[in-house]
Amino acid sequence: MKHTTRKWLIFSLLVFWVAAAGYGWFLVHQEDNAKLKSVTIGFQAGDEFDIAKSRGQFAKKMEKKGYKVKFKEFQNGAAMMQALATGNVDYARVGDTPPVSALAAGTKLTYVAAGGTKEKGSGIIVKKNSGINSLKDLKGKRVAYTKGTSSQYMLLRALRKAGLGVDDIKWVNLDQDAAAVAYSKDKVDAWANWDPTVAQVELTENSKLLVNGKQTGAVNRSFIVSPAKFAKNHRSLSRLIIKYGEQDMHWANTHHAKVIKLMVKDLKLSKNVVQLAVKRRVFGIYKMNDEYAKEEQKIANTFYQSGILNKQVTISKHVDYLK
Amino acid sequence: MSDASVLNKKKFSLQGIIPWIIPLAIILFWQLVVSIGWVSSSVLPSPLEVLKDGIDLTIKGELPQNMSISLYRATVGFVIGGGIGFVLGFINGLSKVARLTFDSTVQMLRNIPHLALIPLVILLMGIGEPAKIFLVAIGCMFPMYINTYHGITSVDHKIIEMGKAYGLNRSAMIRKIIFPAALPTILMGVRYALGVMWTTLIVAETISASSGIGYMSTNAEQFMDMKTIVLCILIYALLGKLSDFIAKNLEIIFLDWRG
Numbered sequence: 001m002k003h004t005t006r007k008w009l010i011f012s013l014l015v016f017w018v019a020a021a022g023y024g025w026f027l028v029h030q031e032d033n034a035k036l037k038s039v040t041i042g043f044q045a046g047d048e049f050d051i052a053k054s055r056g057q058f059a060k061k062m063e064k065k066g067y068k069v070k071f072k073e074f075q076n077g078a079a080m081m082q083a084l085a086t087g088n089v090d091y092a093r094v095g096d097t098p099p100v101s102a103l104a105a106g107t108k109l110t111y112v113a114a115g116g117t118k119e120k121g122s123g124i125i126v127k128k129n130s131g132i133n134s135l136k137d138l139k140g141k142r143v144a145y146t147k148g149t150s151s152q153y154m155l156l157r158a159l160r161k162a163g164l165g166v167d168d169i170k171w172v173n174l175d176q177d178a179a180a181v182a183y184s185k186d187k188v189d190a191w192a193n194w195d196p197t198v199a200q201v202e203l204t205e206n207s208k209l210l211v212n213g214k215q216t217g218a219v220n221r222s223f224i225v226s227p228a229k230f231a232k233n234h235r236s237l238s239r240l241i242i243k244y245g246e247q248d249m250h251w252a253n254t255h256h257a258k259v260i261k262l263m264v265k266d267l268k269l270s271k272n273v274v275q276l277a278v279k280r281r282v283f284g285i286y287k288m289n290d291e292y293a294k295e296e297q298k299i300a301n302t303f304y305q306s307g308i309l310n311k312q313v314t315i316s317k318h319v320d321y322l323k
Numbered sequence: 324m325s326d327a328s329v330l331n332k333k334k335f336s337l338q339g340i341i342p343w344i345i346p347l348a349i350i351l352f353w354q355l356v357v358s359i360g361w362v363s364s365s366v367l368p369s370p371l372e373v374l375k376d377g378i379d380l381t382i383k384g385e386l387p388q389n390m391s392i393s394l395y396r397a398t399v400g401f402v403i404g405g406g407i408g409f410v411l412g413f414i415n416g417l418s419k420v421a422r423l424t425f426d427s428t429v430q431m432l433r434n435i436p437h438l439a440l441i442p443l444v445i446l447l448m449g450i451g452e453p454a455k456i457f458l459v460a461i462g463c464m465f466p467m468y469i470n471t472y473h474g475i476t477s478v479d480h481k482i483i484e485m486g487k488a489y490g491l492n493r494s495a496m497i498r499k500i501i502f503p504a505a506l507p508t509i510l511m512g513v514r515y516a517l518g519v520m521w522t523t524l525i526v527a528e529t530i531s532a533s534s535g536i537g538y539m540s541t542n543a544e545q546f547m548d549m550k551t552i553v554l555c556i557l558i559y560a561l562l563g564k565l566s567d568f569i570a571k572n573l574e575i576i577f578l579d580w581r582g
Contacts (some may be wrong), residue, residue, distance in 0.1 A: 003579070024396070028392055089450075
């Protein structure tokens with residue numbers, strides 16, 4: 001290569017690089033708006049707030065009330081609890097297990113709302129030809145789960161229901177993506193998980209739900225939690241979020257076709273997978289009540305008795321019923 | 324045209340091709356394996372499917388946007404981290420007092436895995452852009468530091484003696500002798516830092532990101548969207564190669580004086 005050609009080539013590459021980076025800077029910072037009070041809401045792909053975000057109404061209504069909503073996506077509940085503990089998230093939509101672990105770890109959080117359950121789409125999946133037909137057949141089998149998530153609780157409940165001991169199965173702790181490959185390659189015999197992954201595996205891996213959350217009592221409800229101090233000082237904001245969130249959820253329950261379309265685009269899953277997951281789920285955002293608090297207390301007790309948590313937590317002390 | 328130059332040209336074009344033989348062979352083999360059906364395409368999508376996914380995402384604008392955002396984080400992190408590493412390495416290379424004060428601290432910090440730092444980074448910097456840029460900066464700092472430091476301390480003593488014999492003062496000595504002599508090693512540091520920049524970025528983009536290539540791939544992982552996962556891996560490989568190409572050519576341009 002000639003020297004001047006080389007110089008020009010590298011120079012133009014660098015200019016292009018800087019221009020692209022500049023465009024990136026613009027994309028990242030364009031949404032800053034100083035006039036409104038900002039509220040940061042943590043969510044996970046495919047959850048209640050993901051729908052509210054994709055639909056767009058929620059942010060508009062909040063803006064009219066003087067709040068700029070910033071949605072922050074997280075890969076899992078544990079990461080969200082970390083962000084919550086450090087005050088980087090004002091509201092976090094999580095599964096039923098991460099807040100219990102966070103409370104036991106000393107995070108000061110308050111339950112401000114509850115969501116619907118995924119009881120029909122959560123549970124233990126097995127291959128149809130695996131010869132596992134009842135919970136008792138799980139004895140001695142390798143079961144994949146993810147530590148600190150609802151799947152751990154699901155398995156504990158399922159074992160108890162079947163009259164099996166905690167050590168009667170081989171617990172295989174894997175992240176979602178690793179578990180997916182392990183399950184597909186028969187390195188594990190069963191997998192405790194929830195929708196939409198369960199729906200996907202059912203349809204693509206010739207699998208069935210051995211037991212769902214309705215049967216085991218691990219209903220896998222969603223919760224919205226806040227840092228304790230924030231919750232105490234922003235009760236009217238919490239009410240607004242429940243009110244507008246509930247409107248979106250009502251819309252989601254009555255407009256399945258549109259929700260399915262949004263989620264197919266958002267999650268890049270095939271339509272029949274999303275359809276199965278959406279049809280068996282009831283969306284909702286409600287004020288906390290005693291029943292929901294008791295569900296959480298059961299998780300706390302089960303985890304404490306199994307030695308997963310080393311501290312007993314009283315959930316009702318950390319709930320704001322927003323009466 | 325003489326025979327020799329024709330031969331040279333042939334040799335040159337061959338040299339341009341050889342490095343691509345293995346990557347091409349891997350891709351062809353990969354396509355074959357999937358086409359024949361040895362591996363199910365739901366486990367490993369074929370290169371063509373991946374390419375199609377890439378084109379789809381480019382048309383939607385998702386891929387260019389995420390790449391720009393990643394480039395922004397990577398570049399700013401690299402400039403900050405590389406800059407600090409360079410300055411620290413330079414000072415420590417020149418001054419024994421500075422070396423004694425800073426070097427062992429830097430060496431201790433160097434080996435901390437980035438994943439282990441994440442909770443601390445969230446605590447200190449939050450979950451916004453500064454946290455991501457900070458992680459990349461930390462990653463880029465150490466290769467720059469080590470190479471600059473090494474480059475400066477290993478300048479041949481004979482040249483320094485010669486400079487002294489010419490009566491150069493300290494600043495002229497640094498400008499005319501030490502810096503140029505250390506430059507090859509420093510540029511090597513730039514190459515390493517550029518490599519680390521991409522690997523740190525994927526870790527950084529797991530901190531509550533809603534954009535960037537790292538986000539695209541972790542998001543795809545959640546739902547086993549293998550096409551996008553593989554696409555992101557290929558993009559990382561290509562971006563890595565591109566930055567290495569730039570660094571290598573900068574070396575050639577800047578080190579022209581060596582002849």
